[in-house]
Amino acid sequence: MVTRRCVFAANENAGKLRPMDHPVVLKPAEHAAWRPDKMGKSTLFESPRLMVGLNAFEPGQSHALHAHAGMDKLYFVVEGEGLFLLDGSELSMRAGDVLVAPEGVPHGVTNPSGARLLVLAVLAPSPRS
């Protein structure tokens, strides 16, 4: 049996995970968890090997600089534009752009624009593995 879990728009702060069956085509924008107080997180897929989530930034919101020991992170900008901090650099990114933060490399995101910024964030292995 294949052990897997895939959830729709699971707000990590609410602690609610709604399991779903495969296969399903996911349209990221439908699963973003926008919050007025801070960056919203949702999870699209999770296994011990891989976590696929969304980070939703309203204008002015950010994700502070942090690093993951033993985990690589891939960012894909789904919607909007923002500034990505990586390895001492500040990088401007917009919809369609990709960035990788290899394990141990500090990274963060801020949305100084006047529009929403939606980012697909992929972690391998999963932080919950």
Place this chain on the structure above:
Amino acid sequence: MVTRRCVFAANENAGKLRPMDHPVVLKPAEHAAWRPDKMGKSTLFESPRLMVGLNAFEPGQSHALHAHAGMDKLYFVVEGEGLFLLDGSELSMRAGDVLVAPEGVPHGVTNPSGARLLVLAVLAPSPRS
């Protein structure tokens, strides 16, 4: 020291990997390896934990049904539209759509459209780890 490798448009068939320094913002379309004879592959990032690549399908090209033991795959459609086979289903996907093929689940892609199909393919852990 962080062990990592990141390459630009490395055509796996040519066996050439051009190392590059971080950080860099990647624009997937600039690194696609289009081939007239079959689906083209390129690698954007690779570590033991994560492999980020591009699959480039000219009209009519496909990637035969296959499965990865112990590896999850994430597909993100960058450009165009195509049919994705997963777990016995045929799913129509277009730019912006996401699909996960959990470990062991057979998957494949075909491009029956008249336009190019570019797909970001993420494997965790890396098949070369």
